[in-house]
Amino acid sequence: MEKIKEKMNQLRFEADNAVTRAEDAEAKNKKYDQLILEKDQEITSMTHKISVLEAELDKVDAKLAEAKASQEEGESLKSTNENLTRKIALLEEELDAAEKNVKETMEKLRQVDVKAEHFERQVQRVEQERDQWEKKFEEMQQKYKQSQAELDNMVANMESL
Secondary structure (H helix, E strand, O other): OOHHHHHHHHHHHHHHHHHHHHHHHHHOOOOOHHHHHHHHHHHHHHHHHHHHHHHHHHHHHHHHHHHHHHHHHHHHHHHHHHHHHHHHHHHHHHHHHHHHHHHHHHHHHHHHHHHHHHHHHHHHHHHEHHHHHHEHHHHHHHHHHHHHHHHHHHHHHHHOO
16 A cells, blocks of 8 residues: 555645646746747737838938939939030130120221211212312303304405405
């Protein structure tokens, strides 16, 4: 009977150990379930953070693309501005040359105008001389006719003698 008691004690001891181990295992299981739950929440939180960060990354990518487009547009505008600046410089040079040409033409026109006035005065003087010569010519023609008439009279008088 002692063996039976011993066996029973041993079985109780083993049963108590098994219960203790089962309780320990259940406690560990609960602990691991809690840990799994925490890790699941952490995973959910990280997944949410990842989706937020991906959304922010998309926004940043869009802004980067927009900035690159703006930079390219800026470079294009800079190039266009440089081209326009060169065109303006060329047009200013052409304008300066045209203004110089106009000044020279105006000076030549002034000189031609002065010469024209000089020639007009000469023409007036020559016309006055011509008028005087025509007047003298008429006077001389008149004197010639008178002299011719006198000569004719004299010839007629001489013939009648």
